[in-house]
Amino acid sequence: MSFLIVQNVNHTYFTAKQATKALENISFSIREGEFVSLLGPSGCGKTTMLSIISGLLQPTEGEVRIDGKAPDLKASSIGYMLQQDYLFPWKTIEENIFLGLKMKKQLNAESRKNALQLLHDIGLHGVEKQFPRQLSGGMRQRAALVRTLAVNPKILLLDEPFSALDFQTKLKLEDLVFKTLKQFHKTAVLVTHDIGEAISMSDRILLFAAKPGRLHKIFEVPEDLRRIRPFEARSKESYSILFNEIWKELESLENS
Numbered sequence: 001m002s003f004l005i006v007q008n009v010n011h012t013y014f015t016a017k018q019a020t021k022a023l024e025n026i027s028f029s030i031r032e033g034e035f036v037s038l039l040g041p042s043g044c045g046k047t048t049m050l051s052i053i054s055g056l057l058q059p060t061e062g063e064v065r066i067d068g069k070a071p072d073l074k075a076s077s078i079g080y081m082l083q084q085d086y087l088f089p090w091k092t093i094e095e096n097i098f099l100g101l102k103m104k105k106q107l108n109a110e111s112r113k114n115a116l117q118l119l120h121d122i123g124l125h126g127v128e129k130q131f132p133r134q135l136s137g138g139m140r141q142r143a144a145l146v147r148t149l150a151v152n153p154k155i156l157l158l159d160e161p162f163s164a165l166d167f168q169t170k171l172k173l174e175d176l177v178f179k180t181l182k183q184f185h186k187t188a189v190l191v192t193h194d195i196g197e198a199i200s201m202s203d204r205i206l207l208f209a210a211k212p213g214r215l216h217k218i219f220e221v222p223e224d225l226r227r228i229r230p231f232e233a234r235s236k237e238s239y240s241i242l243f244n245e246i247w248k249e250l251e252s253l254e255n256s
């Protein structure tokens, strides 16, 4: 059954000087527990699409439904993770990971215990009383993931969460996020420029084209890649085949 439905979405940004059509007639749906990536060249509307899914931005036309309802970022059903970790520098890691719970008035003994357990499960030991500046970029991004997951969202919106990290840390975090999301059977939408990341983490890839932003083609990730961790997937033959297919499609888009 569809968990997220995007129906005939159009979006135009109006500024004093011009109107930019960022999205044209986008429709797709995502099943519960599915991991879908939005891939495409710069300016094809990926971030705009994610903002509309989150409810932060109202589309000019069309509608989005998450579990049958209009999206509401303030409700605990949506978790949003960005390229920057946005941890508050003056708060400890513990205070930071409790923040979402506090804002949603869900901070109690049990939710505290669960958030701290998640912090340990994700490999962050003994950092509770430290400040974000005392942690590496990868560790901060892991703490941001714990903060996002602590409120137990039904869907995670990930906007290039690994792109500011060095390659090795990025691969490790991809594995960790993949494992955590599968464990809790979370639905996720990932925005990325990285074909390899999209293939190794997703069940399906929605390839967008630019000017105006539109859904160009949908790729199903082969079954054998979906069951293994992203790092392992990168060495499989089916991964290389799909990588080349998407690469060619992107090239043809650039040349059209």
Ligand SMILES: Nc1ncnc2c1ncn2[C@@H]1O[C@H](COP(=O)(O)OP(=O)(O)OP(=O)(O)O)[C@@H](O)[C@H]1O
Pocket: 013, 014, 015, 020, 021, 022, 040, 041, 042, 043, 044, 045, 046, 047, 048, 049, 193, 213
């Ligand atoms: N706030 C805004 N005001 C005006 N135009 C905007 C605004 N945000 C985005 N745009 C335009 O809308 C189009 C889609 O932008 P968007 O950021 O969604 O694309 P993207 O695929 O996420 O790009 P990138 O991969 O570079 O992050 C672009 O032409 C962009 O210049």
